Amino acid sequence: MSRPGIDIVYDGECPFCSAYVKMVRLREAAGPVRLVDARSDDPLVGEMRRRGFDLDQGMGMRIGDDYVHGDQVMQRIAMMSSASGALNRLHAWIFRDARRARLLYPGLRACRNATLRLLGRKPIGAGAG
Template sequence: MDKSAKTPRTSPEIREEAHTLWLVYDGDCVLCRSGALGYRINRAVGRLQTLDARGDPDHPILTEIRARQLDLNQGIVVVYGNQWHHGAEALNRLAVLGSTSNLLNHFNAWIFRSPRRTRWLYALLRAGRNLSLRLAGKTQI
C-alpha cells in the first residue's frame, strides 16, 4: 500500500537521497536477506541501499516507517524519491525498477511486474518468511 498520501515528516537525510532506492527487509529471514542482497537495480534508477530492519532501530528510515505505520512483519518497504511502497506493492516496484543483468534479476523482473501475480505470490513469500523465522527460533520484528 502506497502511504505517500499520509506523509509525516520525511527527514532531510531521506529527501536528499532522491536517486537512492532504499530496500528495507528483515535480516533474520533467510529468504528476505538473500533476496535483498542479490537484488540489483537498473543503472538509470540510481543506487540501491539495503537496510536490515533489525540492525539499527533508530535509523531515520525505520523511524519514518513506524510513523507511517507500515508493519515490517507484513512486508518489505521500498522508498524511492518521495514514494513509499509496502509489501506486494514494494516487490512490484522493485520489479519495475530492477536490472535484468543476471538470471535471478531477469526472472524477478518478469514474475513480479504483474501486480496481480505479485499480490498472490507475496502472500506465499510472507508465509515462507514466517515459517523460516519460526524454524530458526527467531521472533517477529
Template sequence: MQEDAAANPRLRLVYDGECPMCRRYVRWQRIRKEVGELELIDARQESEARRELTASGIDLDQGFALQIGERWYHGSEALHRLTLLGTRSGVFNRTMYRLFASQQRTERLYPLLKACRNGLLSLLGIDKIRNVKPRR
C-alpha cells in the first residue's frame, strides 16, 4: 500500500555532522511515528539538500534546516517545528518540548545555543561549514 504524500510529507534535517552538540541532538531527538521518517543529512557532505539551501541563501552556520513537505525552516523556526513533531517520551524529548514548544521562547534561546555551538567548534578547531568543501 502506497502512503499518501500529504499525510507523510518529506522530512529532512540538515545539521552540522562535525558539531558534537548537533550530533547528540539529532541522535536523541525522536519524532512521532505518525509524522513519518526524518532523513538526517550532514551539512558537511555533498547533497541535493545542501545545494538547494545554499542556492536559497540559507547559511547553515547560522542554524540547521528542516524540510517539511516542500518548505524549509531554518534556525529557531526549524528547532521549534522539529520539537512539535517530536515525541514526549524520554527525559531529553520532554525537556526539549518544555523548552522549545513556544516559538517565542525558542527565538530567545536559539542565539545562546548558536553561540555555544560556535564556541565549541572554535575550541575544537573545527572550521565553519561555509569554509569547508563538501565531502562526497
C-alpha cells in the first residue's frame, strides 16, 4: 500500500477537520499530500482501522511505511507545514512540541465530537461495515 508522498485521513463531515487540513499549507512545505475522507471507502481507511486507529478519536497519517494517529498527526503536520501566515506559525509553535500536542489534542477531539453531535452527524464508526 506504500506510495510516495503523504496521506492524511480526516473526517470530511467535521467542519474543524476540513478547515484544518486546508489551512496548514502542507503541500507548500512537504510536497504531494492526498487528503482522504475517513467516511469514504478508500482502501487507506480500511488499513488505518486494521492498524487499530479509531478515526473517531483522531486523524490518521501515512508517510511512506510509517503510520501515525491523533496528536502525533498534529505534531508531524506542524513540523512539516509552511511557516507562512500567522495561523500556520501559531499552529507550528503549539504543536511541534510533542508534550503540548498530547495535552491539547483531547480537548480538540472533545470539541470536534460535541460539534458533530450538535450538527446531527453520526460518528465515523457508525457507518463502518
